[in-house]
Amino acid sequence: MESCxxxxxxxxxxxxxxxxxxxxxxxxPMVFKELFSKIKTLTDVNARIAFMDKFGIDAHCLIPLPWxxxxxxxxxxxxxxxxxxxxxNTHFAELxxxxxxxxxxxxxxxxxxQDVMMAEAIYALQDLSMDGLALFCGPTVKPxxxxxxxxxxxxxxxxxxxxxxxxCRPQFIADYEAYSQRGSQFQIWNTxxxxxxxxxxxxxxAAAGIFKRHPSLKIVTHHHGGMIPFFIERFETQTANFNDGxxxxxxxxxxxxDTATFGENALNIQQAINFFGKDKVLFGTDTPMDMSKxxxxxxxxxxxxxxxxxxxxxxxxxxxxxxxxMLTSSRDKVPQAGGVILQQKDVMLLPQPNLKKDFKECSAKxxxxxx
Numbered sequence: 036m037e038s039c040x041x042x043x044x045x046x047x048x049x050x051x052x053x054x055x056x057x058x059x060x061x062x063x064p065m066v067f068k069e070l071f072s073k074i075k076t077l078t079d080v081n082a083r084i085a086f087m088d089k090f091g092i093d094a095h096c097l098i099p100l101p102w103x104x105x106x107x108x109x110x111x112x113x114x115x116x117x118x119x120x121x122x123x124n125t126h127f128a129e130l131x132x133x134x135x136x137x138x139x140x141x142x143x144x145x146x147x148x149q150d151v152m153m154a155e156a157i158y159a160l161q162d163l164s165m166d167g168l169a170l171f172c173g174p175t176v177k178p179x180x181x182x183x184x185x186x187x188x189x190x191x192x193x194x195x196x197x198x199x200x201x202x203c204r205p206q207f208i209a210d211y212e213a214y215s216q217r218g219s220q221f222q223i224w225n226t227x228x229x230x231x232x233x234x235x236x237x238x239x240x241a242a243a244g245i246f247k248r249h250p251s252l253k254i255v256t257h258h259h260g261g262m263i264p265f266f267i268e269r270f271e272t273q274t275a276n277f278n279d280g281x282x283x284x285x286x287x288x289x290x291x292x293d294t295a296t297f298g299e300n301a302l303n304i305q306q307a308i309n310f311f312g313k314d315k316v317l318f319g320t321d322t323p324m325d326m327s328k329x330x331x332x333x334x335x336x337x338x339x340x341x342x343x344x345x346x347x348x349x350x351x352x353x354x355x356x357x358x359x360x361m362l363t364s365s366r367d368k369v370p371q372a373g374g375v376i377l378q379q380k381d382v383m384l385l386p387q388p389n390l391k392k393d394f395k396e397c398s399a400k401x402x403x404x405x406x
Contacts, residue, residue: 040355041092045293045319048097049077053123057106060115066105076323090333096139098199099123102171103145116145120155128163139362141169141199149183166362167197172236173204179236180243188249197253197361202229233261241286260292264310293319299335301342317358
């Protein structure tokens with residue numbers, strides 16, 4: 036296969052500015068801080084670009100780490116959560132602006148409550164011109180079929196901006212109730228738990244009718260679509276045995292997925308293509324989380340696609356065209372400064388939210404509702 040462009044649709048970057056803010060507020064080390072110090076390309080933009088050049092990657096989509104929910108003190112405060120997200124998003128937007136064409140950036144949104152979430156999402160997508168949103172799923176965060184997200188789906192669909200899902204099951208969730216004091220063992224919380232949590236979120240989104248209400252919504256799933264491409268027949272059988280799942284199972288095909296299999300797994304990628312379709316599979320590696328062997332995920336991702344023996348045209352779809360199309364089709368839809376707020380059935384143009392005022396109002400509302 037001839038060499039072609041490559042956009043890595045799923046990589047991570049950490050804003051040290053946000054980490055410093057969280058540590059200042061909580062007065063303790065940020066979770067994953069030790070991990071950050073081990074991986075230079077997670078925080079150093081020059082090291083990241085050098086890495087991309089070494090492996091022939093034209094652009095990286097940057098998904099922010101850590102997530103706000105990993106710091107309960109910050110997440111539970113509407114003002115702190117909003118300020119932390121703003122610091123991260125401003126930093127990411129600056130990276131994209133200063134390195135044009137090399138980075139696409141997903142915004143961190145505080146899901147503490149709807150007012151704070153929408154204020155930051157609007158600001159990130161409109162004023163900062165960010166490329167999409169990042170949402171996190173797992174047993175300790177808000178379910179993505181919660182009504183709080185309804186205006187966010189409206190916003191993302193109206194502006195044609197993708198949403199990247201990422202699992203976030205913490206290590207303290209035990210594998211067995213009997214082992215509750217031990218937490219998860221043998222890295223199960225991550226290796227198996229995150230795949231499961233992604234799949235659970237996908238089912239809840241589809242079953243809630245979110246794609247039926249928002250057929251143009253773009254949601255990118257991590258780790259080659261979790262369990263869904265491999266166990267859909269089991270799911271179909273069991274939902275038919277216990278109830279009728281046919282009303283939402285067809286919507287599972289609406290998701291996008293990446294190729295982050297953590298190894299050379301052409302058959303896994305083929306299974307994802309068979310399920311989601313060749314237009315919904317994106318070359319994505321989870322770089323730079325292969326800290327034991329930097330570059331391993333990128334090398335394996337490239338070789339896995341090459342081993343599919345696709346035509347040059349089909350290979351280009353996976354390596355860059357699908358992602359490029361997903362990211363650039365929205366550029367003409369972003370409104371000018373002025374702010375947008377989206378309701379369930381219509382779009383209303385409003386002045387840009389006063390975030391300082393919002394923070395105070397949201398804090399008071401949170402205290403009243405015991406959020």
